Amino acid sequence: MSTYQPQRDRLLIVDDEEAILETMQFTFEDDYDVLTCSDAAEALEMLDAHPVAVVISDQRMPNMTGVEFLSRVFERHPEAVRIILTGFADMDAIIKAINDGHVYAYITKPWEPDDLKQVVRRAVEHHRLTVENERLLAELGRSKVLLEAVMDRVDQGALAVDADGTVQATNPLARRYLGLAGDPRGRKAEEVLGSGDLERLRSVAFGLAADDESNTSDVELARGDVTLRLRLTVHKLTDPAGAELGVVVFFREISHEPLRRRFEDLVSQLVAMDGEIRGDVESTIVELRDLGSELQGSTVGSPGVQELGERSARTVTALENWLAIDDALAREDYPDAQLLQDRMRVALARWPRPEEVPARVRELARRVEAYYDSGENSKQRTL
Numbered sequence: 007m008s009t010y011q012p013q014r015d016r017l018l019i020v021d022d023e024e025a026i027l028e029t030m031q032f033t034f035e036d037d038y039d040v041l042t043c044s045d046a047a048e049a050l051e052m053l054d055a056h057p058v059a060v061v062i063s064d065q066r067m068p069n070m071t072g073v074e075f076l077s078r079v080f081e082r083h084p085e086a087v088r089i090i091l092t093g094f095a096d097m098d099a100i101i102k103a104i105n106d107g108h109v110y111a112y113i114t115k116p117w118e119p120d121d122l123k124q125v126v127r128r129a130v131e132h133h134r135l136t137v138e139n140e141r142l143l144a145e146l147g148r149s150k151v152l153l154e155a156v157m158d159r160v161d162q163g164a165l166a167v168d169a170d171g172t173v174q175a176t177n178p179l180a181r182r183y184l185g186l187a188g189d190p191r192g193r194k195a196e197e198v199l200g201s202g203d204l205e206r207l208r209s210v211a212f213g214l215a216a217d218d219e220s221n222t223s224d225v226e227l228a229r230g231d232v233t234l235r236l237r238l239t240v241h242k243l244t245d246p247a248g249a250e251l252g253v254v255v256f257f258r259e260i261s262h263e264p265l266r267r268r269f270e271d272l273v274s275q276l277v278a279m280d281g282e283i284r285g286d287v288e289s290t291i292v293e294l295r296d297l298g299s300e301l302q303g304s305t306v307g308s309p310g311v312q313e314l315g316e317r318s319a320r321t322v323t324a325l326e327n328w329l330a331i332d333d334a335l336a337r338e339d340y341p342d343a344q345l346l347q348d349r350m351r352v353a354l355a356r357w358p359r360p361e362e363v364p365a366r367v368r369e370l371a372r373r374v375e376a377y378y379d380s381g382e383n384s385k386q387r388t389l
Contacts, residue, residue, distance in 0.1 A: 014039045015059040015130045020049040020075065021091070022067045030062070033119055034126065046070040050078060058086055059133040060126060065092040073108070080108045084222070085136050087129040091115060118278045124362065140241075163236075163257030166243075167195045169250050183236060183257050185229050203227045207238070214240040215253045224260070235261040262311045265297060269318055272297075273358055280365040284332070284389040287325050294322050320356040327353035328367055331374060332389045339385070343378040350374050 016039040019030045027042040034040050041056060043049040046067055053061070061079050065072035076088040087110045110132065111125050139160070163180035167173055173190045180186070184207075190198045199208035207225050214221050221241065227234045237258045243251040272290050279286060301315040327349045334341040350371055354360060363371075370388040377383055 015133070016041065016056065017060050017062065017126070018043065018049060018053060018056075018058045018086075019062045020044075020046055020067070020072075021064040023064070026064065033123070038126075038130070046072075046075040049075065050082065053079065053083055053086070057083065060087045060089060060129045062089045062091065062126070065090055077108050081219075085133065085140070087133045087136075089113060089125065089129055091117070120362075121274055121278060160256070163259075165255045165257070166252060167255070168252035171195050173198055174252065180257055183227065183229075183234060183259065207236075211238055211240055211253075211255045214238065215242060233261070234259055259310050262301070262314050265300060266310070266314050269294070269297060269314060269321075273321065276364050277359065277362045282389065283364055283366050284329070284387070287329060287389060291322055291325050294318050294325075298322070317358050321358055324353040324356040327356075328370060328389065332370060332387055335373065335377065335383060336385055336387045339383060340381070341383070343374075343381070346374045347378055 014037075017034055018041045019027060019034075020043050021027055021030070022044050024044065027044065031040050031042055038059075041052060041058065043052055046063070046069065049061075049063075061076065063072040063075050067075070072090045072092070076090060079086055079088055088108060090109050090112045092112055093115050110129055113122055113125060160177060161179075163183045164175075164177045165173065165180045165184075166175040171194050173193055173195055176186065176190055181190075184199070184204060186198065195208060195212075199205060203226075207227060210223050210225050214223055222237065222239050224235060224237050227236055237260050239256040239258070241254045241256070243253060245251055272293055276283060276286060276290060298315060298318045301311055301318065331346050331349055331353075334346060353367075354363070354371070357363060366389050373388055
């Protein structure tokens with residue numbers, strides 16, 4: 007696996023339409039080193055010679071679909087973050103790719119350049135974190151103290167087992183996911199993970215450790231009346247001479263991923279709108295409340311589900327405040343200017359992307375400020 011980290015992050019863009027490649031080159035060349043290719047097979051060879059941070063591929067290409075291409079990228083260069091460009095007609099294939107763990111994000115056509123830049127920016131940061139994790143993993147074999155300190159900082163569950171099969175470290179998330187009581191350090195993995203779902207999880211994890219082709223697999227883990235879906239990633243530890251020191255198993259909870267993507271899509275749709283959005287805001291509130299109900303009824307009690315529920319509720323508060331401000335300015339001659347300002351501050355604080363606010367909302371905020379300064383109200387709707 008490459009730990010490539012150039013001065014400027016590198017993108018590889020694959021599309022059989024030259025016009026798309028030229029547009030992408032123009033969009034990203036100021037911020038990244040950009041490679042382009044119109045043939046998927048040639049792109050794989052290019053990737054072997056020039057490791058990249060992010061691969062962006064069109065879905066519909068001759069000889070090889072985007073999903074097939076990115077699956078091969080995943081097999082050969084799993085550290086490269088993968089993004090696919092697609093139309094709504096291809097959604098079944100995209101969902102399968104996401105569920106198989108091959109695609110970090112999808113962008114539907116036509117896309118907004120700013121939205122695409124945001125997705126790529128997050129993907130590049132994800133790659134940097136992956137590279138940093140690899141660097142930290144290389145250092146884990148040198149010091150148990152460093153091992154425990156680093157693992158506690160990782161935002162995934164982590165379990166380290168030495169070459170003799172003895173647990174050397176775990177972090178709080180791993181102990182929570184696995185339902186481990188007490189400190190498992192110094193005990194054999196066969197004992198710690200010795201029954202029921204944990205035995206199956208151990209079998210999968212150590213099967214991956216022995217597999218030179220793949221280091222990732224998904225498992226379901228029952229914890230009472232809660233079912234977690236975990237993505238296991240296994241990293242082998244070796245000393246400078248190549249001798250095996252053991253493995254680190256990472257557990258990422260992915261049960262809520264489809265709902266999280268739904269939430270992000272709803273927010274992105276509002277951000278992209280520059281015309282009237284009142285009806286869309288109202289329908290988004292309904293959809294977010296439905297999503298919140300699904301989260302509350304979920305049998306998954308993970309931090310990811312809880313965080314998504316909180317983000318969804320905060321977003322509903324932001325949208326409701328924007329509607330209330332717009333109503334007050336349209337219906338009342340002299341609404342309370344201080345109250346309007348306070349509600350706008352609350353709404354902006356609860357909006358999940360403070361750096362990306364719908365154009366009509368920015369206009370509404372300017373109108374609130376102008377009304378606060380002048381006391382003049384045109385009694386017209388903004389949203």
